[in-house]
Amino acid sequence: AQSVSQHNHHVILSEAASLELGCNYSYGGTVNLFWYVQYPGQHLQLLLKYFSGDPLVKGIKGFEAEFIKSKFSFNLRKPSVQWSDTAEYFCAEHNAGNMLTFGGGTRLMVKP
């Protein structure tokens, strides 16, 4: 069965610090990968997605992620975080149809 691992469960950063959240997936074939974000009290929303092509994917709000096939990784990055980035971040891998396998999530707290 496919699995997605997010090794950082809680991350605390100060504003302007750089962010990197780890994500590892298990499936070795063609992969479609996503990062979703859940802001406090809000619904899950898509940050960015990778289907194919350029392994460096840019998303909304200055986020980007790099797909490294040899490492089975899809880490999320942002050069300078803001207080408004406080949220829970989920990495997900696409399976059949619209079934996604989600990682356990990373709670990010950004201190002003």
Added chain:
Amino acid sequence: KAGVTQTPRYLIKTRGQQVTLSCSPISGHRSVSWYQQTPGQGLQFLFEYFSETQRNKGNFPGRFSGRQFSNSRSEMNVSTLELGDSALYLCASSFAYGELFFGEGSRLTVL
């Protein structure tokens, strides 16, 4: 464009009861998926419907069921509720593969 609408937003049930949750997808989206979110297990896939047919099913007991209507609206039902069914149930609709649009969820508490 209206987002995914889930009702009810909050509900409290007792063990042994059943519950029905409703989801209205974004207009034009024919795929509706359901996920269970709990602090311990995270986000787990329940099932997906496309054009009134169940296309995929997660690893949940038969007490969890769903259906989709011709207007793409979907319902999920949980029978014989257990304490462990307390969770946030999320519905997501999609037009294209993998890009899901989530509702705000229905928070179920089982006492």
